[in-house]
Amino acid sequence: MTEMTIPIGPQHPLLKEPLSIELDVSGERVVGGRVNIGYVHRGIERLCQQRTYAQNTALVERICGICSHAHTTAYCQAVESLMGLAIPERAAYIRVLMCELERIHSHLLWLGVLAEAIGFTTIFMYAWRDREMILDMMEELSGGRIAHAANIVGGVRVDISPEQVELLLQRLRAFDEQMAFFRELIDRDRSFHRRTLGIGRVSLDMVHAYSMVGPPARASGCDVDLRRDAPYAAYSSLAFDVITADGGDVWSRAQVRLQETIQSVRLCQQVLQELPEGDLATRAPRRVAPGEAVARVESPRGELFYYVRSDGSDRPARVKMRTPTLPMLLALQYTLPGLETADVAAVIAGADLCIACADR
Amino acid sequence: MDATAIERTLGQACSAPVELLPLATCAELFVDIPSASLLAAMEGLMREHDLYHLTTITALRDGDGFLVLYHLWLGGGLTLRVRCSGAPPSLPSVCHLLPVAEWYEREVHDLFGIRFEGHPNLKPLLLPEDWVGPPPMLAEETP
Amino acid sequence: MDIAIRLLQVLVFPGTLYLVAMALFLNWVDRKLVALWQGRVGPPPFQPLADLIKLLAKEDITTKGTPAVASALLPIAAMTCTMTASLFVPVGNDVIHSFQGDLIVALFLLSFPSLAYFLAGWITPSVYGVLGGNRALLQYFTYEVPMLLGMAIPAVYSRSWSIMTLVDAQHGYHWHLFVLPIGFVVALIGLIGKLERVPFDIPHAKSEIGAGPLTEYSGRKLALWRLTVMLQTLVGINLLVAVYLGGADRIWLQWGFLVYLAKVVVLMVGLAFIQVLYARLRIDQMAEIGWRLLVPLGLLQMVVTIWIGG
């Protein structure tokens, strides 16, 4: 069989971001794969040490365009616990609202990218057209479609007026009807099934070996969700259920992400209906006593981990962030062998990689 | 995740009494482990508390040596703190126990210059291959 | 005098000028419809013409390692074959040249561009080009057979290998479509596979191997290749209309040409609709549909045709 190495190079129509994957192919079957990253490494951890705590929220938000709010939530929670600061109830609720809206738009973005990878451009267009509804909601709330600057250390900067609550609930209902189309697509569209069912299957012990997190882990039966296991912000007083599947293939991941979107819509509706009164933020001191703190947040792609250490000055001594895509990329390197070359695109897109997150 | 059982396991692994200190700031348990018994501690935890999730490995400068934190998840957050010093600072690699550590150790090696004995390929992960100069996180002045 | 008319026919009306204009128009219809069904606005009119002229005016890079002569000749050869094939296919109710057996010549000439498309990818040094070439070759074999079969069935049914006589045999509404529906479906899917349209656009799968065989081509060569693909679409549709849908039947007299145009556009709308509905197939699924579904169906229809004797 013809041995060949196919570079899915830093510039490739499948990838929105630079990532280099070399596939060793014999005939139409992949026999080996090497993933190397680092094209988007901007040394954010080093830059965080040169800025004050408040300035870092703007920097941390620009690690990744899709889950910017998750990053600021994790960072602010780490710094708030470092300062021993309790944020007001209303701020916790608004944080959850933005987190869930971001989860919905991230999953829809992923559905579009997967559809384009398997050549289903129509679904790419529909998914991204409906995603605009969510971006409108976020823009109306915080003024920004992608970088919202909603979080500040000590609370949130965004307030929701009663009319906005009404409008948002109405938009969420309209969005929910649109989601019915995608649910039906995932369940019944044969041409979607043919390219995703049983492809790139990941077993539960592979998930454990590579500490995989988020929807890909839950799609293989690993029932971990930080919103329920280690509730933060206002998740402890909200009702939602964690979606798991046990197929482990690209289709089960699509199923998990779609159901999660529905849970997120339910969560948003709960937050809007039970939004408590109160102010939005408590004042945060400029200098922080020496100490260290850890924060874990369930970002759209999985567990986002932040570690902040202070040395008494107004700048953090060390900020360490671990994004959920890193283990996913490592696991990808070991799940690619054995695939057909034509399925590689579906598996890479199915893994919902965010390279800007992974490289920091 | 019951702290006493973990304390007993780690105590056996490090053959010295070990104490889990809950962090004052958040629900995370820190424990200091001598670098020699790091592997034993990991195997103990994996064997008795079915540890499988290594969130990440954080390195930070502490005086002349380094502190390396292994953040684990056993239903709750647990961090093993290991002090490491020496001319070329080095630690035993854990990636034969937890394969995900392969990339975390490469990244710590990139940014802090800490060598991990027994690591399959300690090539740069995030920095370009032809990176010249000291590990970036140690450089004093901003470049 | 006769030569002047011949030249006029070859160069202007049913010949080059008309073909290029019609191919560009059909390409615009295709892109506009796909965009509208996807909720988008779609390209403005004359967009394919603008693309073509821009590409012709662009720098023509021949990468090191690509034989310059071959890479220049292939698109020209592919286009001339498609043009010559269209000599025998009636446009409206007149055809440039018709003889017994011109259906076979047309089909043979139409199959060469797909081979040239494979060679175009094969001679470029880029991995995507070679891979695209391999896939194009595999798809070429899998979909030439159903298409040839689909086109041959009406010929067997109406006992003639000349397209014009086939058109006349369908005079007055008994089109071959009504008599041989399975043959029409086999020919149509064969045509979609041959033109490498979604769901069979595997050789130039944008998300897997970039532009496939044409990855390394730019400027004039790329323009010629894109025009060839458009011409193939037009000639393929013309062939289907003539052989299955009765072409421009004499009973509509002078309106015959408009009816023929309507049929071509309706078929184009059908092709665009299929493009919106499906995801791209994998190479093995494509081969499976080709050999396990289309060829047996075609043979079944052939046996039925021979049995009912026409």
Added chain:
Amino acid sequence: MALERIIRWARKRSPWVLHFNSGGCNGCDIEFLDAITPRYDVERLGILKEASPRHADILVCTGPVTLKSRDRVVRIYEQMPEPKWVLAVGACACSGGIVAESYNVVGGVDQVLPVALYIPGCPTRPEAIVGGIVRLLEML
């Protein structure tokens, strides 16, 4: 002379775009992809997103140029046939943006490529990207 005008008309009507992210957070990339999807739909201006540098006229660069992707950006630019233009989309591409003084960032795209048009914004709104491309077409 007429041929010249026709060619200019064709270039204005069918600018094919190639997108490359040389190191940014994917904010600007998503906004560029938004420009292709139904709400903004740049295909009505004849803009197509192409898969290979050989087919493209405009290189949309998002993100600062990091050390590792510097030679990659230059190679892609060289692969593109003339006439070609570079569009720097987003604050990072224009000047290195918020991560300008990082150890792994060279700076904006203009440190490496001749940039025809800068589109600021962090992230750039899709309308700004579409407006930028139209402004570039008017400059032809």
